[in-house]
Amino acid sequence: MKEKLAGKDYLFIGSMLFGLFFGAGNLIFPIHMGQEAGDAISQANFGFLVTAVGFPFLGIIALGISQSNGVFELATRVNRIYAYIFTILLYLVIGPFFALPRLATTSFEIGISPFLSNKLQTPLLALFSILFFGTA
Secondary structure, eight states, X not given: OOOOOOHHXXXXXXHHHHHHHOOHHHHHHHHHHHHHHGGGHHHHHHHHIIIIIIHHHHHHHHHHHHTOSSHHHXXXXXXHHHHHHHXXXXXXXXXXXXXXXXXXXXXXXXXXXXXXXXXXXXXXXXXXXXXXXXXX
């Protein structure tokens, strides 16, 4: 069944995709990347556009063309066991393995780290992370 989307549906979907792909990393990382790139800024911009814009966009296109309801359904085309393993690992990588530690580390590095000596940073980062996630 094909359904025509209204204008407000496009607005909601566009807002959702923007919120999904634009996070704090996309606000902080390009500036840092530009500072570190020096004379190679064109190559750095190209690499960032391919990996941060191109690959996620290709993922959205793949789900749209395949008419799958999600990553699990798309992965079952390979094998059902593969689909379970891939989906579980994907959600673990997106959440607890990379995103959650980055939340505490970024907050610590921006707000507290500049005021500490190098010796104190590791133990205080651990304490800060416990307090940060306990509060959250």
